[in-house]
Amino acid sequence: MATSGHVPFESVPGFQLAAVKAGIKASGKPGLGLVVAAGAVPAAGVFTTSRVVAAPVTLCRRHLESTRGQARAIRVNAGCANACTGKQGMANARATARTAARLVGSRPAEVLVCSTGVIGHQLPMERMQDGIEAAHARLGRIRAGAFARAIMTTDLVPKAAGVRLRGLGGARLAGVCKGSGMIAPNMATMLAFLLTDAPVAPRVLQAALRAVADATFNCVTVDSDTSTNDTLLVLANGGAGGRTIARATGKRYSLFLAGLEAVCLSLAEQIAADGEGATKLVRVRVRGARTTADARRAARTIAESPLVKTALFGNDPNWGRVIAALGRSGAAMREARTTLTLCGLTMFRSGTPCAFDAKALSRRMKAKEIELEVELGLGAAACTMLTCDFSYDYVRINAEYHT
Amino acid sequence: MATSGHVPFESVPGFQLAAVKAGIKASGKPGLGLVVAAGAVPAAGVFTTSRVVAAPVTLCRRHLESTRGQARAIRVNAGCANACTGKQGMANARATARTAARLVGSRPAEVLVCSTGVIGHQLPMERMQDGIEAAHARLGRIRAGAFARAIMTTDLVPKAAGVRLRGLGGARLAGVCKGSGMIAPNMATMLAFLLTDAPVAPRVLQAALRAVADATFNCVTVDSDTSTNDTLLVLANGGAGGRTIARATGKRYSLFLAGLEAVCLSLAEQIAADGEGATKLVRVRVRGARTTADARRAARTIAESPLVKTALFGNDPNWGRVIAALGRSGAAMREARTTLTLCGLTMFRSGTPCAFDAKALSRRMKAKEIELEVELGLGAAACTMLTCDFSYDYVRINAEYHT
Numbered sequence: 001m002a003t004s005g006h007v008p009f010e011s012v013p014g015f016q017l018a019a020v021k022a023g024i025k026a027s028g029k030p031g032l033g034l035v036v037a038a039g040a041v042p043a044a045g046v047f048t049t050s051r052v053v054a055a056p057v058t059l060c061r062r063h064l065e066s067t068r069g070q071a072r073a074i075r076v077n078a079g080c081a082n083a084c085t086g087k088q089g090m091a092n093a094r095a096t097a098r099t100a101a102r103l104v105g106s107r108p109a110e111v112l113v114c115s116t117g118v119i120g121h122q123l124p125m126e127r128m129q130d131g132i133e134a135a136h137a138r139l140g141r142i143r144a145g146a147f148a149r150a151i152m153t154t155d156l157v158p159k160a161a162g163v164r165l166r167g168l169g170g171a172r173l174a175g176v177c178k179g180s181g182m183i184a185p186n187m188a189t190m191l192a193f194l195l196t197d198a199p200v201a202p203r204v205l206q207a208a209l210r211a212v213a214d215a216t217f218n219c220v221t222v223d224s225d226t227s228t229n230d231t232l233l234v235l236a237n238g239g240a241g242g243r244t245i246a247r248a249t250g251k252r253y254s255l256f257l258a259g260l261e262a263v264c265l266s267l268a269e270q271i272a273a274d275g276e277g278a279t280k281l282v283r284v285r286v287r288g289a290r291t292t293a294d295a296r297r298a299a300r301t302i303a304e305s306p307l308v309k310t311a312l313f314g315n316d317p318n319w320g321r322v323i324a325a326l327g328r329s330g331a332a333m334r335e336a337r338t339t340l341t342l343c344g345l346t347m348f349r350s351g352t353p354c355a356f357d358a359k360a361l362s363r364r365m366k367a368k369e370i371e372l373e374v375e376l377g378l379g380a381a382a383c384t385m386l387t388c389d390f391s392y393d394y395v396r397i398n399a400e401y402h403t
Numbered sequence: 404m405a406t407s408g409h410v411p412f413e414s415v416p417g418f419q420l421a422a423v424k425a426g427i428k429a430s431g432k433p434g435l436g437l438v439v440a441a442g443a444v445p446a447a448g449v450f451t452t453s454r455v456v457a458a459p460v461t462l463c464r465r466h467l468e469s470t471r472g473q474a475r476a477i478r479v480n481a482g483c484a485n486a487c488t489g490k491q492g493m494a495n496a497r498a499t500a501r502t503a504a505r506l507v508g509s510r511p512a513e514v515l516v517c518s519t520g521v522i523g524h525q526l527p528m529e530r531m532q533d534g535i536e537a538a539h540a541r542l543g544r545i546r547a548g549a550f551a552r553a554i555m556t557t558d559l560v561p562k563a564a565g566v567r568l569r570g571l572g573g574a575r576l577a578g579v580c581k582g583s584g585m586i587a588p589n590m591a592t593m594l595a596f597l598l599t600d601a602p603v604a605p606r607v608l609q610a611a612l613r614a615v616a617d618a619t620f621n622c623v624t625v626d627s628d629t630s631t632n633d634t635l636l637v638l639a640n641g642g643a644g645g646r647t648i649a650r651a652t653g654k655r656y657s658l659f660l661a662g663l664e665a666v667c668l669s670l671a672e673q674i675a676a677d678g679e680g681a682t683k684l685v686r687v688r689v690r691g692a693r694t695t696a697d698a699r700r701a702a703r704t705i706a707e708s709p710l711v712k713t714a715l716f717g718n719d720p721n722w723g724r725v726i727a728a729l730g731r732s733g734a735a736m737r738e739a740r741t742t743l744t745l746c747g748l749t750m751f752r753s754g755t756p757c758a759f760d761a762k763a764l765s766r767r768m769k770a771k772e773i774e775l776e777v778e779l780g781l782g783a784a785a786c787t788m789l790t791c792d793f794s795y796d797y798v799r800i801n802a803e804y805h806t
Contacts (some may be wrong), residue, residue, distance in 0.1 A: 045647075052730030052738055084726060084738065086755060087434065119723030120756040228727055234746060306793075307801055314802030320522030323487060324631055327455030334456055335487065351525040392801075395795050396709055399717030 007162025008144035009174045012195040014038055014239035016139040019150035022131025024079035024117070024124060029346035030150040032128075034102050034135035035193065041237040042069035043112065044206035046213040048230035054083035055093040056113045057231060063097070063109045069202025071235055072106035074193060075132060078153050078178070079117040080124070083228040086197030092123045092189035099129050101291045103136040113361035115190050116153055116178065135356055141383050151191055154397065155180045156274055165259040168252060174258045177232075177267045180222070180276050192217065192232045194208035198256055199238035201246045208257050209234050216264035219296075220386045221303050222275035234260075267351040272386040273369075281369045282312055284385040286331075288376040294331035295383035298374065301329035302385070309390030312372075315365040317358055319347040326374065337377030343370050350377070410536030411547035412577045415598040417441055417642035418541040422553035424532025426522070427482035427527060433553040435531070437538040438477040438596065439507050442795065444640040446474035446515065447609035449616040451633035457486035459494040459516045459772040460634060466500070466512045472605025474638055475509035477596060478535060481556050481581070483520040483527070486631040495526045502532050511637075517594050518555055518632050519581065540783025553581035554594055558583045559677055564669035567573040568662040571655060574601035574643035576616065576662045580635075581669045583625070583679050595620065595635045595670055601659055602641035603648045610651045611660050612637050619667035622699075623789045624706050625678035675789040676772075680797030684772045685715055687788040689734075697734035698786035704732035705788070712793030715775075718768040720761055722750040729777065746773050753780070 012019050025031035045064055047057050063071070075096060077093035082089050104111075115123070148158035153162040155178050162174030178364045179190035200208070213232055238244065245252050273281040284303045289295035302308055305325040311318040319340050326333055343364035345356050364370070410773035413420050421437045428434035432525050448467055450460050464476070478499060485492050501516040508516075508740055514721040518526070551561035558581050565577030603611070634653055641647065648655050676684040687706045691700035706726040730735055739754035746767035748759050767773070 050727065050730035051736055052726050084723065084751070084754075084756065105627075119727065120751075228730055283464060306797070310798050310801035313798065316802070320487065323455050324453065324522065327453035327631055333454050348487070348523075351487075353487065390798065392711070392795050392798050395713050395793065396714065398713035399719070399794075 001282065007045070007164060007172045008172045009147050009160055009162065009176045009195065010142050010144050012172045012174050013197045014237040015195050015235070016141045017147055018135040018138040019142055019146045020131055020135045020138060022077065022134070023127040024077055024131070026079065027269055028228055030146070031078040032131040032135055033076040033147050033150045034100065034132065034139065035195065035235070037072055037138055037235055037237050038160040040067070040072045040106065040110050040198055041235050042072040042202040042205050043069055043233065043235050044202065044209045045112070046209055046232040048228060050228050052084065052228045054081055054115060054229040054248065054312060055085060055089040056082055056115045058090065058230060059093045059097065060112045060114070066109045069206060070110060071112050072110035073100050073104050074112045074114065074233060074235070075100045076114045076151055076191065077128065078151050078264035080115060080121050081229050082115040082123050083116045083119045085120065087124055088122055092125055095125065096128055096132060098122070099132045099393060103132065112233055114233070116191055116229055151176065151178040153178060153180065154276060159270040159274065161263045163259050163262055165255060166196055167255045168198050169240045169251050171196060171265055172256065174197065175263045175267050177271060179271045180274055190217065190230045190271065194234040194260070194263065196234065196236045198236055198245070199240065199242055200236040204245050204248050204253065204274060205234060205236055206262055212257065212261045212264050215266040216261065219384060220268045220272050221300060222272065222388060248376060268386055272388050275388035276397045277391040278388030279313060279391055280367065280389055281368070282387045282389060283371045284374070285371060285382070286374045286376065287382045289381040290332045290379040292381045292383065295381040296328045298326055298331035298333065298376065299383045299385035301325050304375070304385035306390055310386070312365065312370070313389035313391045315362045317342055317347060317361040317365065322374070323348065332378060333376050334378070339375040339377070341373040343367070407569065410567060410575045410577045410578045412550050412563055412565065412598065413545050415546050415575045415577050416600045417640040418598050418638070420474060420545045420550055421538040421541040421550045422545055423534055423538045423541060425480065425537070426530045427534070427719065429482065430459065430554065433549070434481040434555045435534040435538055436479040436550050437503065437542065438638070439542055440475055440596065440638055440640050443470070443473040443475045443509065443513050445605040445608050446472055446605055446636065447605065448515070449612055449635040451631060453631050455487065455631045456490060457478050457484055457518060457632040458492040459485055459518045460632060461493065461728050462496045462500065463517070463634060463636070466515060466715050469512045472479070472609060473513060474515050475513035476503050476507050477501045477515045477517065477636060477638070479517045479594065480531065481519050481553055483553050484632050485518040485526050486522045486598050488523065488525055491525055493593045494526055498528065499526070499531055499535060502535045506535065516637055517636070517777045519554065519594055519632055522631065532652065533670040554579065554581040556581060556583065557679060562670055562673040562677070564666045566629070566662050566665055568601055568658060569656045571601050572643045574599060576666055578666045578670055580674060582674045583677055593620065593633045597637040597666065599639045600642035600650070601639055601646065602643065602645055603639040603659060607651050608637060608639055609646050611663055614666045615660065615667045619664065619671040622676050622787060623671045624703060625675065625791060628762065628806055671789055673760050675791050678791035679800045680794040681791030682716060682794055683770065685790045686774045687777070687790060688774060688785070689777045689779065690785045691781055692784040693735045693782040695784045698784040701729055701732045701734035701736070701779070702786045704728050704786035705775070705777065706790035709793055712790070715768065715773070716722060716792035716794045718765045720745055720750055720764040720768065725775065735781055736779050737781070742778040742780070744776040746770070
C-alpha cells in the first residue's frame with residue numbers, strides 16, 4: 001500500500017516546502033527545512049518519552065496545547081539538537097518560531113520547531129535566522145526527495161513514503177523521517193513529518209497518530225537508546241474536501257488510520273533497515289502472548305539483545321540466545337509451549353530443539369530482510385518489533401566518532 | 404580486604420576438591436570439578452531470574468529446599484549447559500547427583516550440580532559419569548587455581564578471591580567464579596562458588612548470600628543478557644570453630660557479611676573486567692537518587708547503553724550519551740540537578756555543560772579501570788554498577804562463533 005516515493009512528500013496539495021543550506025551541518029549540505037500550510041490547519045504530535053527533553057520538543061508540546069492542535073508551519077534543522085542547552089536553548093527555539101511566524105504571517109504558537117544533531121551546543125542563531133529567511137524565499141521551489149535529504153544526519157539513505165487514501169476523495173498522505181539509531185545523541189535522533197490533505201479534526205488526528213505511533217515508530221529499536229529530540233508530527237489541511245473526520249470511529253476514520261499506519265510502518269522499516277551499521281532489516285514477531293505488554297516486552301528484549309543481534313550479523317541460527325532473551329524479558333512464557341522460527345525454518349518447537357539444516361538456514365539469513373517468529377502459546381496478544389543486526393560498523397560509527 | 408589468591412579456593416580447611424578432564428570441553432582442558440565436605444554442611448544458593456531455567460538450576464533449588472540448606476558436595480561441568488533439554492536433561496542432572504552421592508556416601512539431595520556451556524544439548528552421560536568417578540579418585544590432589552580454570556569457558560583469565568575473616572577465629576572464606584558475558588548462552592553463563600569454614604546457620608547463610616549478591620553479582624552487566632544457568636553457591640562447614648552465627652544481626656554476622664561482600668565484589672569486578680571484548684573495567688556510580696530502585700535503574704541503563712559503551716571504548720568523553728541514557732532510564736531525575744563526572748573530571752554540572760579539557764579526559768579514559776559518576780541531587784540512594792566497554796572484539800566473539 002505505502003510505496004516509498006509513490007506520493008512524494010513535496011507533492012501534497014496545500015503545503016509549500018523548502019530545504020536550504022544554512023551552514024549548520026558540518027557536511028555543508030542543506031540542513032534546514034520549512035513546511036508552510038496556506039492557513040492554520042489541524043496538527044498533532046507524538047514526542048520522546050525521555051525525561052531529558054530538548055527545547056524544541058518542549059516548545060512543540062506547548063504550542064500544540066495552546067492552539068488546541070493547530071499549526072501553520074514546521075521548521076526543522078539538522079546539525080544541532082538544541083538539547084541540554086538550558087534557558088538560552090529555549091529562548092533560541094522560541095526566536096526561530098517567531099521569525100518563521102513573522103514571515104508566514106501567523107502567531108508564533110502556530111509554528112512547530114524540530115532540531116536534530118549534537119547535544120549540549122547552542123543553535124548558531126545568525127545562521128538559523130538567515131536560513132529561515134532563505135527557506136521562506138524559496139518556498140515551493142523544491143525537488144521531490146529534497147526535504148528528506150535535508151533532515152538526514154548519520155542516515156545513509158533518505159526515507160520517504162506516501163499513499164493515496166482511497167475512499168477519502170483521493171486525498172494524499174505522505175511522510176519523511178530521519179534516524180539511524182533510536183538515538184546516537186551526537187548526530188542522530190528520530191524525526192518524522194507527515195502531510196495530508198485529508199480532512200481530519202485535531203483531536204482525531206492526535207488519537208490516530210498516537211495509535212499508529214505505538215504500532216510503528218515505537219516498535220523500532222536499533223540500539224535501545226531513546227533520543228531527547230524524538231518527534232513525529234502530522235499536518236492535515238483538509239484540501240481534498242469531503243466531510244471532516246470528527247470521530248475516531250467509523251469507516252472514514254478506519255480508511256485514514258489504515259493509510260497513516262501504512263506510511264508510518266514503511267518509514268519505521270526504513271529506519272530499522274538503515275540502523276547504524278545494519279546489514280539487514282529484522283522483524284521480530286511475537287504471537288500467542290498473554291497480554292500486549294508481554295508481547296511487546298518479549299519482542300523488544302529479543303530485538304535489543306546484543307547477543308541475538310551479533311548472531312544475526314554472523315548469520316548464525318543461534319536459537320539459544322533467542323530463548324535466553326525471552327526468558328529474561330519478564331514476559332509470561334513456558335519453555336514447553338514456546339516455538340521459535342527463523343526465516344521460515346522452525347528451530348525449537350514446544351520446548352524441544354528441532355533438527356534443522358543449519359547451513360541452509362544460515363544461507364537464508366543472508367537476505368536483506370529476515371523474520372524471527374516466536375509463538376508463546378499462552379494467549380492471543382502479538383507484537384512485531386523492527387530492528388537490525390549488530391555489526392563491526394556499529395562499533396566503528398559510535399567509537400571512532402569524537403565529540 | 405579481598406586480595407585475589409590470598410586465600411586460595413583450594414585451601415579452605417574441611418573441603419576436598421578435584422578438577423579433571425572429562426572430554427566435555429572442546430579444548431580438551433579440565434572441565435569437571437568436584438567439591439566435597441566432610442559431612443553435610445550449611446549451604447545457600449542464589450540463582451538465575453530467567454524464566455527459562457536450566458535443569459541443574461532446578462535441581463539445586465529443589466535439593467536446597469528438601470535439605471533445608473545442607474549440602475555435602477558440588478559437581479560442576481563446563482562445555483554443556485544442560486538448558487532447554489527437557490525431561491531427559493532433568494534425568495541426566497539427577498543421575499550425576501546420584502553418582503556423586505554414592506561415591507561420597509551421602510543422599511543425592513545433598514549434592515548440588517551446576518553446568519555451563521552450549522544450550523540445547525544433552526550432557527554426554529558416559530563421559531560425565533566417568534569424570535565424576537575420576538574426580539572423586541583424585542580428591543584433595545589439586546593445585547591452587549586449578550578449580551577456577553576448570554570452570555572457565557570464554558573467560559580469558561581464571562577468577563578467584565579469598566580472605567581471612569578477622570574476629571571469627573581466623574576462619575577462611577574463598578571463592579571462584581566464571582563468566583565473560585552476563586550470558587553468551589552458547590559458551591558462557593555466570594557460576595560462582597564460595598567455601599568457608601566459618602560457622603553459619605543455613606538460614607543466615609542464605610540471607611547473607613542474597614544480600615551480598617544484590618550488591619555485587621547482580622550489579623555486573625556485560626551485555627544485559629541474563630543466563631539460564633546463573634548460579635552462586637556457598638558452603639560453610641564451621642570447621643574454624645566458635646559459636647554458630649544463628650541470626651542475621653550482631654557483630655559476628657556483620658564481620659561475616661563484610662568478608663562475604665569483599666570476596667563477591669572482587670569476583671564481580673573480575674567478571675566485568677573480563678567481559679567479552681572488554682578493554683577496561685567501568686564503575687558506574689549513581690548517587691543522590693530518590694530511591695534505591697531508581698539508582699539501580701539509572702546505573703544499569705547507563706551501563707548497558709551500547710552508545711555509552713562504544714564511546715568508552717573509543718575514549719570519547721561523550722556526556723550527551725550518558726544523559727540521554729539517564730533520561731530514558733525511567734529513574735526520577737531533573738536535568739538542572741544532574742552532575743556528570745568521568746575519571747574525576749566534571750563534564751556537566753547542575754544542568755549546564757562544563758568547559759573541560761576533552762583531550763586530557765580522553766587520555767585518562769585509556770586506563771584499565773575508570774569511574775563514571777552521576778549525581779542526581781534528589782535523595783540519598785546510590786548504586787554502583789560494574790561493566791566494561793563495548794569493542795569490535797565483542798562483535799567478533801559473538802558473530803564469528805557458530806553454533
